[in-house]
Amino acid sequence: MSEPGAETFGDLVGILRRLRSPDGCPWDAEQTLDSLRRCIIEESYELVEAIEGGAARDVCEECGDVLLQVVFVAAVASELGMFDIGDVTRAICAKLIKRHPHVFGDVKVRDSGDVSRNWEAIKASERAERGEDDSAMAGIPMGMPSLPRSLRMQERAARKGFDWPQSDIGSVRDKVLEELGELGAEVRRMDLGASEEELGDVLFAVVNLARHLGINPENALQSANSKFSSRFRNVEAQAAERNVKMEDLSLEELEDMWQTAKRAVAGE
Numbered sequence: 001m002s003e004p005g006a007e008t009f010g011d012l013v014g015i016l017r018r019l020r021s022p023d024g025c026p027w028d029a030e031q032t033l034d035s036l037r038r039c040i041i042e043e044s045y046e047l048v049e050a051i052e053g054g055a056a057r058d059v060c061e062e063c064g065d066v067l068l069q070v071v072f073v074a075a076v077a078s079e080l081g082m083f084d085i086g087d088v089t090r091a092i093c094a095k096l097i098k099r100h101p102h103v104f105g106d107v108k109v110r111d112s113g114d115v116s117r118n119w120e121a122i123k124a125s126e127r128a129e130r131g132e133d134d135s136a137m138a139g140i141p142m143g144m145p146s147l148p149r150s151l152r153m154q155e156r157a158a159r160k161g162f163d164w165p166q167s168d169i170g171s172v173r174d175k176v177l178e179e180l181g182e183l184g185a186e187v188r189r190m191d192l193g194a195s196e197e198e199l200g201d202v203l204f205a206v207v208n209l210a211r212h213l214g215i216n217p218e219n220a221l222q223s224a225n226s227k228f229s230s231r232f233r234n235v236e237a238q239a240a241e242r243n244v245k246m247e248d249l250s251l252e253e254l255e256d257m258w259q260t261a262k263r264a265v266a267g268e
Helices: 006-019 026-030 033-053 056-079 085-098 112-129 146-159 169-188 192-213 217-242 251-266
Strands: none
Touching: 006 026, 006 056, 033 056, 056 085, 112 146, 146 192, 146 217, 169 192, 192 217, 217 251
């Protein structure tokens, strides 16, 4: 008995093959592995946004768009003689089975922490078998956004014991303050290059603090972005009601409007 969606997955592969054919769609036929990179990133972000929105229909639709990108890449790769969608699905099935020995084998685990440690150990073993970089930092994509990449690096380092005790939030907080002090010193010296470096250290330390607090820094920053956007829109509305341009207002007037916006948005 086939799994739900198996037949329609085949339909998707067939539709894309038709779109890439000589009598298909010119735009789809022109796409390359390189050109698809932007689409993959955009569709992934749209799926995340849909999940945050919570509407099942939107999440379902964006899942389809992300799935299309995977099938699209496989179709282009197949034409180049690299691999096809069958290779992709076989590889991920084999990987899932190998990396879940507590489900498909006889390994015993106590909790998700054991699962994560086993997963990383298996990945490290695979890299060693292939003669690849065996550092804990290996395999973290350079193209990954900096905030989640910092978090991933810190998680990897922590698994090697390079971390403050989980209960020692004070030391982690103090490190943030230390880095802020170093940034302030370089700003006062008007050294732009050193200030950029120290600002990076501040951001890295803040991500580490978020990790120790059990907060996803990406989610926290997204929330701050949304809050700022809502408040700023309120300030724009206030300016429109007064029939004035924001850029013509003093900093003090804008601050008063911002405080009004904070109270209004908080009460929504």
